[in-house]
Amino acid sequence: MIKVVLKITTVLICSMMVFGQVFAAGPTNSIFDDKFRQLEEILPTPNGRRTASGMPGPGYWQQQVDYKIDVQLDENKRDIAGSVRISYHNKSPDTLEYIWLELGQNRFRDDALGEQSSDFAGLNWGGYPSDETAATQTKPGKINLKTLRRQQFMDDHQLGYRIQTVTTASGTKLPYTIVGTLMRIDLPKALKPGSSFRFSVSWSFSIFEANAVGGRSGYETFSKDEHSGGNDIFLIAQWFPRLVAYSDYEGWHNKEFIRRGEFTLEFGNYDVSITVPADHVVSATGELQNAGDVLTRIQRTRLKQARTATKPIFIVTPQEALENEKAGTRKRKTWRFKAKGVRDFAWASSRKFIWNAMGHQQASKDMPLVMVMCFYPKEGQALWTPFAAAAVAHTLEVYSRFTFDYPYPVAQAVNGPNVVAMEYPMIGFNSPRPTKQDDGTYTYSRLVKRTLIGEIIHEVGHNYFPMIINSDERRWGWMDEGLNSFLQLMAEYEWNPDASAYQWKRGEPGAITSYMTSPGQVPIMTNSNSSRYYSYYGKPAVALTILRETIMGRDLFDFAFKKFAAQWKFKRPTPADFFRVMEETSGVDLDWFWRGWFYSTDHVDISLDRVSALLLDTKNPDVDFVRRQEEQAGKPEAVTVRRNRAEGRAPRILREPWLKGFYDENDLFTISNQNRNQYQDFLSDLNEIERQVFQRALKEDKIYYVLEFSNKGGLVMPIILRLTYTDGSMERIQLPAEIWRNTPGQVKKLLIRDKEIKYILVDPDLETADADTENNHYPRRIIPMRLETFKGGKKARDLMKDMKATLKVDPK
Structure with a gap:
């Protein structure tokens, strides 16, 4: 000094x-450079639907869509065929002359916008843009074998929807136009405010292999062993024509599904009948309505006992799952599920599934019991049996404290293909499982265990963001992934405070600095399809961690965050609503924070x-x-x-x-x-x-x-x-x-x-x-670093030694 x-x-x-x-x-x-100028020049003007306080106004409205679906799984052909009766309730002040539907499976057609716009230099497995620079992914004359496998599968299969009929409730054909992953239906007469329109669609499509194509669903096939004859696990999502959202701030949300921008849909009620092979076990959004038709008497007894169990008990035991794998059948069973107040529906089916469950009592005793359920094959048993259900229950406990009591009767985790980690109301798909050793035993690494717990927390957590707090994922991916990743870190620390126990550390300030100083950084507010992984997962999670722990303090932050969650539960918030609620309820001017962290690519270096x-x-x-x-x-x-x-x-x-x-x-x-x-x-x-x-x-x-x-x-x-x-x-x-x-x-x-x-x-x-x-x-310090030694020179290639290691050599 x-x-x-x-x-x-x-x-x-x-x-x-x-x-x-x-x-x-x-x-x-x-x-x-005024870093503290107010955001009024950027944020939309408040109105009677979205107030200056960030709360829903007296004029707030949103649409409702109800579905009654019948679907059949053809296991041999790996095909889906179904029909849906849709009731669309126009609660907007607008008169509608047409409606738009989401056809998510069309994303995998050869002529899809997402396929045609994929950049080879930036591809990783599945054809999705990575966070790495193009130069680190591929070079001229080289191709990743996983990318090649995907292309070969796409060449060998006709993917996408096959629309059979689109009719009114009385059976009259409706004119429709398919635009990529969207379908516009022209209404026979304008749908006035307060009116409803009922129509039906029948369709089919081929299910793709998830490990080949990537994506959010698909099937996983197992090689033959002493118990398995190539049985599959089917994870079924984006599987029926779904109504595109219609909102006060955008009208129809009919942006093409490319890949990263997910789905913003309408809340409604579902009645779904799923017909599968009789030896399959089905997990789905909602509550099972016909347990007597699809479960044995002892299985129904176990399901009832699980409601009061303090630890998960088997509904379908490992032994019963093994028997299902051995036998096979041509008989069929229909599983019926109902769900109220959800914005989507997904399901999984396999004869390989072990099923365990337990009841979770929420902090508010007046809230109904939540059934925590997990479905996984024998290959996942060593890891899933001890940890999966507990991770689901832990997520509900922590997230509910930060937001609101979990409003649904069921929370499920399903183990499937190793490229699928995805969320839907009441159900999440998760991939980690142990590795089978030569002696038939299973082991798992520290990484696999922490990945499973982190993945389950993340996917179950998505029930809150965006399945209940219904943000627009295609425009602002951070409003579901960023907010959820922030709460994921909070839940992980309450599971195990050792930061090294988790794979991603999303939300830790020290983990984001290399991204924030990289030339590839984009603002958090970037459209999801143009964004990068860290920009809508990691960076907003870090921002919220800093906001809670450093700038606002826990008391102010937690009060404001909980108020935002409660006010926008089962509604459709925008970033402006979030920014305004956090400021209005805390009394802290945060415009400088939103401007710097969410709208710029500046980084912290003081x-x-x-x-x-x-x-x-x-x-x-x-x-x-x-x-x-x-x-x-x-x-x-x-x-x-x-x-x-x-x-x-x-x-x-x-x-x-x-x-x-x-x-x-x-x-x-x-x-x-x-x-x-x-x-x-x-x-x-x-x-x-x-x-x-x-x-x-x-x-x-x-x-x-x-x-x-x-x-x-x-x-x-x-x-x-x-x-x-x-x-x-x-x-x-x-x-x-x-x-x-x-x-x-x-x-x-x-x-x-x-x-x-x-x-x-x-x-x-x-x-x-x-x-x-x-x-x-x-004063400045001498920088501590680690000096590693190495031996110079290039090791010569010993082809003979390499060949002897892999081939039998004739002693002559």
Whole structure:
């Protein structure tokens, strides 16, 4: 630290009375960048449907769609055929001349927009854009075998919907137009506000192999073993024509389904009948209505017992699942499910399924019991039996505390193909499972275990965002993935506080810095189809973690977040609604935070550039002249003078003392009467208040530290400091982000302390996502790193040795 004398004039004395005075510094000709300007220029104007407080207004409305579906699974052909009767209730103030339906399976047609627009240089398995740069994915003349496998499957199969009929409730054909993954139905007459329209659609499609094609559903086939004859697990989603959302802020949400932007749908009631082979077990959205038709008596008894079980019990035991795999049958059974107030429906079916369940009592005793259920094959048993159901229940416990009681009667996790991790109302698909060893036993790594727990928490958590808080995933993917990833981290820490126990660490500030400083970063508010993984999963999760733990504090954040969740439960919020609720209910102006974190690609990099330690200039020559003389004596003498002395070259005034004069005997710090008179004149010029302030400052004899910061990343944030004093004690200080409001590039801060500061560290707990932590140290430190050794030279290829390792060699 630089120690200087702090000179005080009468103009500055009064300002010194204010602790923590801020000094702003910056180029005089710089262009002012207002990081704290309000968001009104960006956010939509409040109205009677969406108020300035972020709450739904008295004019808020949304549509309702009810479905009655009959579907059949052809296991041998791996085909789906079904019919749906749809009741569309127009609760909007608008008259509708047509309606739009989502045909998600058309995404996998050869001529689909998502297929045609896939960039080979940016592909990973499944043809989906990765977060890596194109150069790291593929090079000319190379292709990933997984990508090639996908293309071969697509070439060999006709995918997408086969629409058979579209008719009114009375059977009259309706004109329709298919546009990629969308279908427009022209209504026979305009649908007025408050009216309903009923119609039917019949369809079929081929189910694709999930591990070949990717996506959010599909089948997984198993190789033959002593118990399995190639049996499949079917995860069925985006499987029926679904009504596109119609909202007050966009009208029809008829953006093409490319891949990343998922689905925003309408709430409604479902009555679904699923016909499958008689030895299959089915998991689905909703409650099973005909257990007597599809379960044995003992299985129904177990299901009833599971409601009060404290640990999961088997409904379909591992032994029963093995028997199902062995036998096979041509008989069929129909499983019927009903679900109220959901925005989608998914299901899974397999004869391989083991099924366990237990009841989960929510914190609010007046809420109905939730049945936690898990479905998985024997290949997953070693991992799923001990952990899966507990992870589901844990998710409900933690998420409900942050939002609202889980409103559905069922919460399920289903194990399927290793590329599928996806969420639907009351059901989530999860892929991790153990590895089978040569001796027939199963093992799993730490990574696989933590991936399973994290995946289940994430997919079950999606029931809250966006299945109940119904955001528009295609426009703003962060409103479901980011909010959910934030709560996922909260739940993971409450499961096991060891951060190394989880794979992603989404939400931890330190985990996002490399992305935030990369050229591939895009703003959080980017459309989902143009976005990247971290921009709508990791970065918003980190932002909310910082908002809760560092900026707002837990009490204010939790109150505001819970209020947002409660107000928009079973409704359709936008980002503006979220931003406004968080500010209105907390009393904290956060426009600077939303602007920086959500609308920009700035990153956090606050550098502590300089620290000056200043002592008060007493004006008294009998005090200050002595100090200055001590400071002068502490400075190193000139190198030439020191070396002259070493060579025995004595100065002439020492060799010839008569050459010494008055000024050789009296240096600059010799006190004169003039100096003392100037001191008395200074005191006489002070008024009574100034004299009291000055005398108190002299008595206290504090140290005045001026800290100079620069904002190298552009993102304004609070400045968190840990001061270490020479006596070993420490102090934590948090300066608000508003310190940057006038000069967002550079600021100075005055700290007045009794003790001498030895060391200062910015962001000591790594809670602000600061990208360069080395410029947080003052004084700077030697950077600790690890030096790894290696042996030079390229290892020669031993083809003979390689061949012997894989082939039997003739001893002759």
